[in-house]
Amino acid sequence: MPDDHRPLVEALKDVPHEAGVAKPDPILVADDVMRHFGGLVAVDVDHVEIQRGTITALIGPNGAGKTTFFNLLTGFDRPNEGQWTFEGRQLAGVRPHKVAKYGMVRTFQLTKALSRLTVMENMRLGAQHQRGEKLFASIFPFLWRGQENEISERALRLLESFNLAQKQDDLAGSLSGGQRKLLEMARALMVRPDMIMLDEPMAGVNPALTQSLLDHIREVRAGGTTVLFVEHDMDMVRDISDWVIVMSQGKVIAEGPPHDVMSNEAVIDAYLGTHHDKPLTDSGEALTAHPEEV
Amino acid sequence: MDWSNVFSQALTQGIGIQAVIFCLAAIGLNVQFGYTGLLNFGQSGFLAVAAYGLGVSIAYAGWSLWVGLLVGIAAAVLLALLLGIPTLRLRADYLAIVTIAAAEILRLTFRSVTFDPIFGGSDGINRFADDFYRYNPYSGPVKIGPADFSQNDMWIVTIGWILVVILSIIVFLLMRSPWGRVIKAIREDEDAVRSLGKSVYSYKLQALIIGGVMGCFGGFIAAIALQSIQPDYYSTDLTFFAYAVLILGGAARVLGPIVGSVVFWFLLVLIDGALANAVSSGAIDFIRNDQVGQIRYWILGISLMLLMIYRPQGILGDKKELSLDAR
Numbered sequence: 001m002p003d004d005h006r007p008l009v010e011a012l013k014d015v016p017h018e019a020g021v022a023k024p025d026p027i028l029v030a031d032d033v034m035r036h037f038g039g040l041v042a043v044d045v046d047h048v049e050i051q052r053g054t055i056t057a058l059i060g061p062n063g064a065g066k067t068t069f070f071n072l073l074t075g076f077d078r079p080n081e082g083q084w085t086f087e088g089r090q091l092a093g094v095r096p097h098k099v100a101k102y103g104m105v106r107t108f109q110l111t112k113a114l115s116r117l118t119v120m121e122n123m124r125l126g127a128q129h130q131r132g133e134k135l136f137a138s139i140f141p142f143l144w145r146g147q148e149n150e151i152s153e154r155a156l157r158l159l160e161s162f163n164l165a166q167k168q169d170d171l172a173g174s175l176s177g178g179q180r181k182l183l184e185m186a187r188a189l190m191v192r193p194d195m196i197m198l199d200e201p202m203a204g205v206n207p208a209l210t211q212s213l214l215d216h217i218r219e220v221r222a223g224g225t226t227v228l229f230v231e232h233d234m235d236m237v238r239d240i241s242d243w244v245i246v247m248s249q250g251k252v253i254a255e256g257p258p259h260d261v262m263s264n265e266a267v268i269d270a271y272l273g274t275h276h277d278k279p280l281t282d283s284g285e286a287l288t289a290h291p292e293e294v
Numbered sequence: 295m296d297w298s299n300v301f302s303q304a305l306t307q308g309i310g311i312q313a314v315i316f317c318l319a320a321i322g323l324n325v326q327f328g329y330t331g332l333l334n335f336g337q338s339g340f341l342a343v344a345a346y347g348l349g350v351s352i353a354y355a356g357w358s359l360w361v362g363l364l365v366g367i368a369a370a371v372l373l374a375l376l377l378g379i380p381t382l383r384l385r386a387d388y389l390a391i392v393t394i395a396a397a398e399i400l401r402l403t404f405r406s407v408t409f410d411p412i413f414g415g416s417d418g419i420n421r422f423a424d425d426f427y428r429y430n431p432y433s434g435p436v437k438i439g440p441a442d443f444s445q446n447d448m449w450i451v452t453i454g455w456i457l458v459v460i461l462s463i464i465v466f467l468l469m470r471s472p473w474g475r476v477i478k479a480i481r482e483d484e485d486a487v488r489s490l491g492k493s494v495y496s497y498k499l500q501a502l503i504i505g506g507v508m509g510c511f512g513g514f515i516a517a518i519a520l521q522s523i524q525p526d527y528y529s530t531d532l533t534f535f536a537y538a539v540l541i542l543g544g545a546a547r548v549l550g551p552i553v554g555s556v557v558f559w560f561l562l563v564l565i566d567g568a569l570a571n572a573v574s575s576g577a578i579d580f581i582r583n584d585q586v587g588q589i590r591y592w593i594l595g596i597s598l599m600l601l602m603i604y605r606p607q608g609i610l611g612d613k614k615e616l617s618l619d620a621r
Contacts, residue, residue: 076485100491112486114479124472125479126490132472133492135500139467148472191491 005221008053009242017256017264019246020047027052027195027226028073028104033082035065035072035250042068043079044250050195055217055227057237057258060247061271066230067109069247070199074106075099087194101128103194109203109230113180113187115173119164122172122183123155124148126190155190162186162216178205182213189220196220198229202236214240238262246270300567302440308560309441311519314454315341315512316558319536320543320551321461322509327537328545329469330501331481333386336377336393337509337536339400342528343369344510345517346404349419354412359425363514370510374503382498394530405525418524419517426450426518450519457515458552461508466548468504477501478546509536538598544608553609561597565590 011024026049035043043065050056058066071077073084075096083092086104094102114122130151131137132144159165162182167175172183181201188196198217205213217240221227231237237244237258244261246254248270254261261267307313319337326332347366351357357365377396381389404413413419430449435442443451468474476497479487484494517523535558543554569586572578581589607613 074489076488095493096485096488097491097493100489105491106489108485108489112483112489114482114486116482117475117479121475125475125487125492128491130472133476135473135504138471138473139464141467141471144472187490 005053005224008051012051012054012243012257015051017254017260019252019255021049021255023049023051025052026050028084028086028228030073030084031082033069033072033079033084035068035077035079041250043072045069045082045247045252048245048252050226050228051243052226053221053224054242055221055229055240057241057244058228058230058247059232059234059237059244059261060253063249064247064270065250066247067199070106070197070230073099074104074197076106100191100193103192104197105188105191105193105195106197107181107184107188107199107201109199111177111180111184111204113172113175113183115171117172118169119159119172119175119183120152120155120168122187123159123168123190124151126187127151127154128191151190158186158189161219163212176206178209181205182209182216185216189225193225195226195228198227200230200232202231202233210236234262296571297568298440300564300571302442303567304560304564305439306441306443307563308556309438309451309455310443310559311447311451311454311515313555313559314451314458315516315519316536316539317458317551317555318454318461318512318515319509319532320540320554321458321465322505322507322512323536323540324505324545324547324551325465325468325501325508326505328540328547328550329474329481330477330498330505331386332382332498332502332505333390334393334502334505335390335530335533336395336397337506338528338530338532339393339397340370340373340506340509341513341516341532342397342400342404342525343373344513345523345528346413346419348514348517349422349523350412352425353414353419353422359423366510366514367507370506370513371503374506375499378499378502382495382502394533397528397530397533401525401528404528413525414523416525418522420522423518423521447519450515454515454519457511461511462548462552465508469548473497541608542598542601544610547608547610547612550608550610557609558594562590562594565593 008025015021015023028050030045030048033043033045034041058069060066068077072079075091075094075098079092083090085091086102089102091099091102114125117125130144131147137143156165156168159168162185164179164182164186167179172180175183181204185198185201201213201217202210214236217227241258244256244258245252246261246267253270254264254267256264319341322340323334323337326334344366347369348362351362351365352359377389377393381392403409405416407415427446427449430445432445432448435444436448469477476487476492480494480497487494516527539554539558540551542558543550543552566586569578569590570583573581573583573586
């Protein structure tokens with residue numbers, strides 16, 4: 001079981017390193033997804049596929065449209081046009097809670113740990129098909145007590161693997177920023193997603209926690225869950241991603257394994273500007289010619 | 295002057311009919327506002343449709359008390375659906391706007407001349423609840439300590455507090471359950487709840503209905519206790535007093551509405567009686583007797599403000615919970 005993802009990752013070896021390329025076993029396929037805010041085109045993705053069972057990173061400079069693309073895919077925002085399928089199911093126009101029910105679960109850039117609930121209650125909230133969440137059953141504890149105990153056990157095991165077990169009875173609001181990130185990820189796993197989408201899992205996390213967070217993400221993949229994450233930390237991207245998708249100005253501009261993508265001309269241009277490797281002669285001359293303008 | 299009389303008056307009102315009515319209204323608000331975070335500013339509308347549903351069924355349609363109660367509950371459910379379906383997908387403030395307007399529309403409809411034959415216009419519906427008092431087990435006035443109740447008052451107050459206990463137990467069970475967990479999570483962050491596969495809209499609608507139905511029992515008690523349904527009793531004041539009761543006692547606490555309504559009515563009547571006494575005995579000479587009714591609300595208002603400043607969580611609330619950043 002833990003090594004189920006290996007062949008799926010291996011299969012990426014033969015995939016050409018180009019934007020919008022087809023994958024051997026895609027879990028998510030998006031076509032012509034477009035979102036503009038007034039005149040600003042935030043997302044304009046022609047075609048992109050996410051390989052099942054892999055860790056895929058979505059990178060790009062600020063304002064590239066990564067988070068907006070996340071919001072569109074998970075139903076939190078609606079595109080002006082476009083469609084996408086997840087596990088073969090059309091998801092365009094589907095409400096966010098349905099998207100989560102179908103197995104695509106996201107976390108948020110600004111962590112949404114529920115501060116006034118305990119860590120354990122946060123975890124339990126993630127479980128699906130709870131009998132006690134039905135209005136009439138809820139006032140008869142004997143109808144849901146058994147299921148609740150099973151949920152709590154599973155939650156405790158997850159909390160243990162995220163080093164949060166000793167915090168289970170604390171209010172989530174008392175956790176540190178990094179611990180909240182971990183809690184949010186663990187809570188998303190309580191849904192038993194087929195694909196988990198992490199929006200900047202590293203932001204605000206103590207560097208000492210980085211390595212264990214990476215291990216957690218690898219464990220998630222080993223458990224058979226596909227991971228898609230947005231991240232700015234290039235060390236993390238290089239470290240754990242099987243595949244990298246680069247966005248710039250709303251479009252997918254490059255794809256490939258981490259090392260290949262990071263030496264890609266178009267990617268470097270997108271991050272640093274088109275003329276970053278040219279000598280600064282023009283501007284240098286301008287400075288000497290008109291020093292009073294500086 | 296008679297201080298013991300002032301005190302026993304205050305105590306009687308503290309556990310009396312008004313306290314029961316506002317307690318029931320606040321229990322409903324507690325589910326909606328306290329636990330779910332829904333701003334229902336039209337609780338008076340829920341009490342009104344329940345009272346009129348009961349009154350019209352008995353006085354106009356000639357049905358029995360029990361059918362009247364069912365009609366009242368059905369009317370409250372219908373009102374919740376009517377208000378909730380269009381607004382609960384929108385931002386929280388829209389519900390507030392729509393509910394406060396709907397409550398006023400209802401009141402003006404009930405008192406309108408057009409519907410006078412059914413709702414009785416501004417006179418309302420009177421003397422329709424004799425059936426209820428036929429079941430009265432009390433054979434005379436009852437004294438509980440210094441509190442004093444007439445035979446009929448004692449009967450309705452007894453039923454009222456039994457209802458309060460039953461509904462409070464239901465709220466307790468609901469909020470301890472996974473259903474309550476979803477509800478409390480919605481109060482904090484709707485998007486987080488959506489991302490975990492729960493339909494926020496459906497839960498908010500359920501909370502609005504439950505809170506409306508619980509509050510509507512306050513309408514029944516008000517109608518039956520006074521043997522009269524006056525349209526202007528169900529004005530926005532009723533909603534705001536119910537909020538005051540809830541916040542005073544402590545929102546999102548099962549016992550909050552009970553403590554809140556008892557303290558609220560005890561203090562209101564105590565201040566009223568004490569002032570009236572002091573004025574008539576000449577101890578206070580800068581206010582007149584007819585001003586006492588207004589000034590008691592000043593004093594109560596100032597006390598509520600002080601409470602909010604020094605104890606924002608209410609009497610029973612949890613300061614620790616309030617101080618957490620609940621973004």
